[in-house]
Each structure stands twice: as structure tokens, then as C-alpha cells.
Amino acid sequence: MPDQFNQRFACIVGAPRTGTTSLAKFLRAHPQVCFSKVKEPHFFSQWDLTDCPDPELRQTVADEYLARYFPHRDGGDELLMEGSVTYLYAPEQMRPILRLWPDARFIIGLRDPMEMIPSLHRRLLFLGDETVEDFERAWALVEDRSRGRRVPRSCIEPRWLRYDEVGWLGEYVDRFISVVGRERCFFAVYDDVRRDPAALYRQVQQFLGLPRHEPTDLAPRRVSCGYRFGWLQRMLMRPPLVTRNLMAGAHYRRRVEAIDKLRNGDSLTLKVVERARARLLRWNQADRQAAPLSAALRSEIRSKYSDDVARLGRIIDRDLSHWLG
Secondary structure, eight states: OOOOOOSEOOOOOOOOOOSSHHHHHHHHHTEEEESSSSSOHHHHHHOTTTOOOOOHHHHIIIIIIIIHOOOOOOOSOOEEEETTTTTOOOOOHHHHHOOOOOOOOOEEEEEHHHHHHHHHHHHHHHHTTTOOOOOOHOOOOOOOOEEEEEETTTTSSSGGGOHHHHHHHHHHHHHHHHHHOOOGGEEEEHHHHHHHHHHHHHHHHHHHHHHOOOSSSSOOOOOOEEESOHHHHHHHHHHOOHHHHHHOOOOHHHOOOOOOOHOOOOOOOHHHHHHHHHEEEEEEEEEOOOOOOOOOHHHHHHHHHHHHHHHHHHHHHHHTTTTOO
16 A cells, blocks of 8 residues: 555644634645645544554554545645544544654644633534533533433534533643643644734744745634524534434535545535535524623632643743633
8 A cells, every 4th residue: 555644744633612713724725735624523532543553553544534534635745634623632542643643743722711611612502512502501510411411412422511621721731742742732822813813823834834825814713603593403413313414414424424435426415405404504593692601600610720721821831810811
């Protein structure tokens, strides 16, 4: 088999709701970046390949990862990239990446937990993974959900409902660095995405060894929005299993269908359904203002994460004292 691992490789690894979609949009436009067909394959967090012998590891990744998510790669001097935010929370499963691409690079998005966690809740509502619309009620359910109780049937990845766990950025960044090495990591703080995305993008290009490129649109992408009807949103985003292959959309099929079928492209029926689904999703969108957190909940979150935020500030050598309100 020809060597399929001679290209460079990099990941945007999370955390969620930290501007990773904006960074992916900027990098996807770079002429020397080959970005994955699906922004978040979650491949290395879902496949535990840490104990695979090298020949089996190379074959599995070539067949189930490169062929599925990078069919458009040209084998030249491109940088292969993807953006799975689950990777930050599974640092030990990055070791196979280092075996395949010893010079791999990782971009870690970071954000004030007081903003990040409620933003994640709103995003999960939009995706159909969450059904409890009041964030304070959802926050109160994390203990039950950690035991597998009161998890919505539509939820594909219950770990995201552990809102408390997502916020331990200092702990997970420390663990991630211990696995991959600090020299392979770039810390993209959401404050910078919001304040000066062009300057941050230049720093990212330099870290990745990419030539200077200025895309035409450097506005941060905001993908959080509300909806009119929750039941319709869940049906379109997280359809019942019996209709999922037809209703769930192109990204879902990219993850689950056989490679040969993906190469043949979608049928006319699927294309018609996909267009109708997209129109319904647009119609169902509605502006929704985030409810302010109560003083009691803000105090609880501040108390919970204050030491961890201080730890993160020491790790990345940055003053984060304005975080947590």
C-alpha cells in the first residue's frame, strides 16, 4: 500500500463553543489546507486504537478515516486538518495520531466557563441532544445524567450533557499537554477570536507552518440560534433510528455509510430529502435571547471553577482573572 501518511496533520481539538467553527472556516479557505469533509469526525475519540500494532493502525486509519473524511486530498504538500472538539477530553487517545504523524499539531480553543457552558447548552438544544430548555434545570441534572438517568432519547452523545465536566479546562489541558507535549499545542483563547480574529489567524498560520493567507471573510461564525418548535428541531436533527439514514443529513451519512457508497454519491431521492430538510430547518430557526444566569448559579459556577481557571492561566501563561465574571 502506498504511504498515505507522508502529509502533515493538525487538529482543532476543542473545547466546545470556543470559536473552533470560526477557526475551521478560516483554515478551510487556506490553499494549502485539506480540511476534513465533516468538520468533527470524532474518529480518534470513538475508536480506541491505542493498542493497535502499527500495520493494523495504518490500515484502519487509511480505510476508515482518510478514505472517509479526506477523499479530496491530493497527496501533495497539503496539511490535513480536522476539528473534533471531543479530542481535548480524550487525550490518551491522541497517541495513535502521534505514531502516524510524529509532527502533528493541536489547536486548543479556550473560553470562560461562565460563557462556554451555557452556550454549549443552547447548542445542544439546537442539535436536538438536549430537551431541557432552562439551563439552570439542565445544570441541576448533571448528577443524574452521569448515572445514565434522564438522558433524552434523541441524545447521540450523552457525555456532553455533563456540563460540569466540560468546564474543567485547566485539568484537561494539563492532561492533554502531558500526552502530546506543549510544543505541539497552540492555545486559541475566545477573547482573541472575538477581539481580533485576523491577528489570531495569523498566529495560527505561523504555528502550523503555513504561508500567509488572508481569507475574504474573517468574521467569527456564530452557529448558536433558537428554534420555533423543539419537537420539529429534534425530528430533523436527531430523527428516529428507522428514518435516520434518510433524514439525518449528509454529515451523518459520511460517518456511517460504506466507503463505496460514499464514492457513488447520494441518490436523487436523498438529495431531494436533504433540500427539503434544509428548508424546514431554516424555517424553524428563530432568534432566542439567552436567559441571564441567577446570582446563585453564577456564584456556584465561580466557586466550582475558580481554582481550575487559575491553574489554566498558569499553564498557558496568561492572566485569566477576568473570567468567571
